[in-house]
Amino acid sequence: MIVQEQDIRDITGAVWGNVLRIEAASEPVGASVRLSGKTMTGCVQISGAWDGAVTIQCSPDLARAAAAAMLEMEAAATSFDDVRDALGEIANMVGGNLKALLPGPTNLSLPLVVEGEHGSPSIREGVALHAVWFSFLGEAFVVCLHSRSGAPQGARHFPDTR
Secondary structure, three states: OOOOHHHHHHHHHHHHHHHHOOOOEEOOOOOOOOOOOEEEEEEEEEEEOOOEEEEEEEOHHHHHHHHHHHHOOOHHHOOHHHHHHHHHHHHHHHHHHHHOOOOOOEEEOOOEEEEEEOOOOOOOOOEEEEEEEEEEOOEEEEEEEEEOOOOOOOOOOOOOOO
16 A cells, blocks of 8 residues: 555644644554544545545534634634535645545545534445544544555454544
């Protein structure tokens, strides 16, 4: 696999730091963090010579804090549209940078953001290749790279993020 967990750590850290101006700390491998309750997930799909998706899943409160940092405003002043747009844009930036490491040519979809109880969008015929945990302002979030091109060597099924 061309993309390694360290690539996800580096790219997510750079996007978070440059766009939000607050560091997202990578959690150690095997961290026992899990998301519970309502979640928001930003997703971009990658299609072409390599098929898959990149998802970022977090609590609505963390998504609101990220939107406030991105838009340089108070969290209470952010609308749901601001939060959705910010999480989608973060997923788009992380996904675009990861896409550059994958075999091409490929295309990146527009971001999709969903909210639900214990939910994340289902990646049809997808296998999570990497799930990398981070924390931002004391809350956990996870960035996953999913492959739809079968289960390449080294693919792992990760436990549910609920």
